[in-house]
Amino acid sequence: MAPAMLKELPSVSTLLSAYASISAMAMLIRTIINEMVPERMRKYIASKIYDLTAAYFSTKFTFVIEDRWHAGDNQMFRAAEVYLPTIIGPSSNSILVGFDESSDPLEPPKRGITVDCKIRDDFEGMHLEWTLSLIETKNSYLRNKRLFNLTCKKSERDRVEQRYFPYINKTAQAILRESESLSIYTYEQYCSMWEPTDFKHPATFETLAMEPELKEFIMKDLDSFVERKEFFESVGRAWKRGYLLYGPPGTGKSSLVAAIANYMRYDVYDLQVQSVRSDSVLRSLLTSTTNQSILLIEDIDCSTTVTHNRTKGRENCEDDEDELTRKRAAKLGVTLSGLLNFIDGLWSSCGHERIIIFTTNHKEKLDPALLRPGRMDVHIYMGYCTPAGFRKLAASYLGIKDHELFGCIDDLIKSIQVTPAEVAQQLMMISDEPRLALEGLIEFLNSKNKDTEEAAVEEKMKSSKERKKRRLKGKIQISELALSETRCMYLT
């Protein structure tokens, strides 16, 4: 049997001649390809063939996690950014370190990931390798793209997706919760990005001088907002809560925002609407804010197109920009509809568990569309100081709960309009001597009272002169006179 099989095998000379003709054919094909196919095309085909075969035979698999996902920030990227600095071990050859303004320089610096540095992680017996890459964009308006590559064994791919990624998200959330400080983000116009800074505002509900019932109401409202995820879903609403804080300057609107952030442990995104070029930039900015955060737009009445009467609103804005900026903002800027889209329009469903806060000193200047029921869920008036507010400030600034001068101060505070900021300012002057501080406050309130009375008398005289003038001209109607009297009485 074996000799018969050997007989059927081709001879050595046949094999050699077959090899020679195949080699000659291959060389001929190669020469034809070299002559006819351009070099770039050849390289492209070769790389494709390599990719296909390498992917097929390689035992490795790579997950690519870009910093953006659809129109917003990629939360998986953020989670990796938080998690990875905590596992940088001896196998890594570099690490990014730094301090921000609020860090204690005697403490170890904060850690970050350097581009191209390899970070190894072990999870449930899998050996995983992370690298951060940077892709520079040619367009100066667009930010560079950052991405993480996570390499694992092909056979572990499913486990990485189902076990490792959820583990990273959960760990990152825990790290963020435990981290001492919150962040406040401001919009950096030149690179169209949010710039974070540590947020260490000391205001809490405890230190706020407000009516206790109002404080309680806000805290309860925040608590029920967090607990009502299912409710929001069941009624078909985005899981968001909008607060409009209005009232005179110095009544604690910003302090209340800080107290809410500290109470909820939410980061704050502080947006100056005037610095946003268009609705599309606003959209991309708002979609890149994180869940469990506060979007704050202060002095909304000063925003170019968001007020009821744009020109009037801007003229009265205390900290208005110069003429040039104003013209530019009026030409470009965010529109009211662009903003409303995020409050309760289609875009409002982007992200969840978010609080939107607008503050204004002039609620009457806002477009009625912004004030319509259901737009901003809660309107909170931050008013002048009350006796209860004063007691809170006295406790915080002077460390006292009662004093014989409190009664006199209560009476004065009830009769004049004084802001908590003014009271706090007076108490701060001599905070180690409560009696002197309280006497200083009484003096201040008395002089303010005198000023108010004088202003009222002046106003009364002015109106009376005007009335006389109009009567002389014979243009005044009896009904108008009556109305004017009422106003005058109101002012006094």
Ligand SMILES: Nc1ncnc2c1ncn2[C@@H]1O[C@H](COP(=O)(O)OP(=O)(O)OP(=O)(O)O)[C@@H](O)[C@H]1O
């Ligand atoms: N209700 C308050 N409780 C405690 N402190 C207050 C209160 N209101 C004002 N203050 C004190 O006055 C300072 C200014 O207050 P804040 O900036 O919060 O007022 P605002 O209403 O936001 O003013 P603006 O409208 O000018 O922004 C704060 O630093 C705080 O110390």
